[in-house]
Amino acid sequence: MMRLSQARTKVNLIFTVAEGGQGIMQKLTDMGLIPGEKLKVLHNSGHGPVTVLIKGAKVALGHGIATKIIVREE
């Protein structure tokens, strides 16, 4: 288990949960990210925003939200 903000580039992950309430979960759900969903980190510099691949679409997540997303390695 770790936070998405800590994930390394090119790693395949599985989304577990997002902290911080329904608003965030809703936003992620809209982009196709539901618990158990796979995602791939395309780029993460460690302190800026993170780009990930969800259901074949490239999505950018700000650093703030990336620290609230809990993932595990596939």
Next chain:
Amino acid sequence: MHSKSITIALAGNPNSGKSTIFNNLTGAHQHVGNYPGVTVEKKEGKLKFQGYVIKVVDLPGTYSLSAYSEDEIVARDFVIKERPDVIVHIIDSSNLERNLYLATQLMELEVPLVLAMNMSDVAERKGQTLDYKKLSQLLGTAIVSTVGNKNIGTKDLLESVVNMYEGKITTKEIHIDYGPEIREEMGKLEKIVKQDKSLIVRYPWRWLVVKMLENDQEVLGILSKYSISEEAIAQIEKSRHHLKLHFGDSPETIIADRRYGFISGACTESLEPSLEQRHDISDRIDKIVLNRVLGIPIFALVMYSIFKFTFTFSGPMVGWFEQIFEWLGQIAIRYMPEGLSQSFIVDGLIGGVGGVLGFFPLVLFMFLAIAFFEDSGYMARAAFVMDKLMSKFGLHGKSFLPMMISTNGCAVPGIMATRTLESKRDRLITMMVTPFMICGAKLPIFALFIGAFFPAEYGANIMFLMYLLSVAIAFTSAWLLKKIVFKGEPAHFVMELPPYRVPTIKGLLLKMWERGWMYLKKAGTIIILISIIIWAGFTFPKRGSEAGMSKEAAASAQMEQSFAGRVGKFVEPAVRPLGMDWRGGVALIAGVAAKEVVVSTLGTIYSLGEVDVEESSSLKAELQKDKFWNPLKAMAFLMFSLIYLPCFVTMAVFYRESGSRLKWLLFLIFWTTVIAWGAAFIVYQGGRLLGLGV
């Protein structure tokens, strides 16, 4: 022949090519307005097909129909309240699963649905083959394949819509199976809502029940107006609690999971190969564009190219516009008797309207350049690149665009561009700081004062410094607003980075025109009124002419004792600590009409009669001769001009876009005045303490 009309609504994700399809369907017959009560854009168009008049309404681009954003509420309210005959859901075929999520929610609204599998060529190129017949059976909808940017499939789509309307396509109603546990709770709620006939006549009961389990705040609000409200709320709580215990997760997460499960089931059966990674070229471009080191320089380069493009190509047209208004003014002078009505037409109307219209070509070209980078997919990347920096100051990554449009351009379209920001807080902060940028109309003031009081060789540097200063002030101001007024963090940055695409010329031109027209409408309607008020302020009360006075001197004397002049004298004590006298005060007050008016007003005060904003060399000389001014005072004046009250048109648009609440407008006025006064005070008094310019 039929004379019946059909109303269709276009739904779809952002980046699904929805607006391209809309353009293909309606061509130039479009109308842009607002959905009532909100600042969400509503685009409508009409076309004739097979004897029908088809009205097309473009719903806001959304990923789902929850109640978390204004766009989503607007989209679903339209479907529920206006009951369009057919909904066309535009889908990016190369990203089927995510796009179909919206379809599952549209299906629940129980309106005939046609799916347009757009960008089907991209999907095919990826080696995907979709079994349309199978998917159509699985989803219970009609499906058409389209390629929006090549205008392929438009006719098929229309045929399908008409067939759907005429009942020639029979589709089986499909309901997503949410599983036994949720089904059971849905059953309990179903019994309750079905007690109230007036409720289920208005809203599809299945949709209501699912939304109730999802704890949808809008739906809960609707329920509170019905007799079954109390019973329903109690049952919702019980059901949600039960499901939470059972699944160990929130009901809305489980429901979303089931929807995606349904989609993924449908896709495995109809799509081959089922899921594949794409973005080969886009990935390579992003590696460079989003690079940690190169990202910001590339962003700067793009911004520079937008400015360069805008100024290079709009230059001649701005000239033509000016000539047209000059010519109109001359005609009025020649054919109208000298006096009040002539002065009203020439100085009030033509001068005022010309001032705003003069910027129109500039704004238009700027919109074109921005549309290019938007449609190509770069703007999403730019927001991404800027987000880290922007969020430190309480702004959102997307806030850069309004600020950029305002720089050298105009704050009016800048404020309108804040619509892309989802959270109210981010929008308000961005709207508050956007007018601080140096817009096209402020440029002449800077050119005049820098030219008059600073050596020519430093001119460009000082100008550059002013640009940096405007950015610094906007950012500091945003940071202060975040600390004092809008506590909390900017909305989370979640944004799709669509694959890069080559924009279509038609799409770009339509976008440019649509936004340009909106600017004209907003600016045009108010500027006439304001021009009249300002003109009257400088014209009345009339002063008897004295013999032996030159025309210019009379104009100057008239100004001093006009209403505006009196106001200037009145505010003099307030601006004296900033190194100004009543003349500066009047010019700045007049500048609220439109910023370039500051220059022409000074021209009138210095008895030059009509001063051309562009050729203020004689005014420059007058200012230099005047013992009153010195470089320090000029600097303080520039500081004040840079920051103080936005022009009337900007304020009017701000008022409307901030939700038509006087509170925010008054705050904007207070905020900009305080900061402007403070900054000019520091410059002037600080400079004096340092012994500069005394």
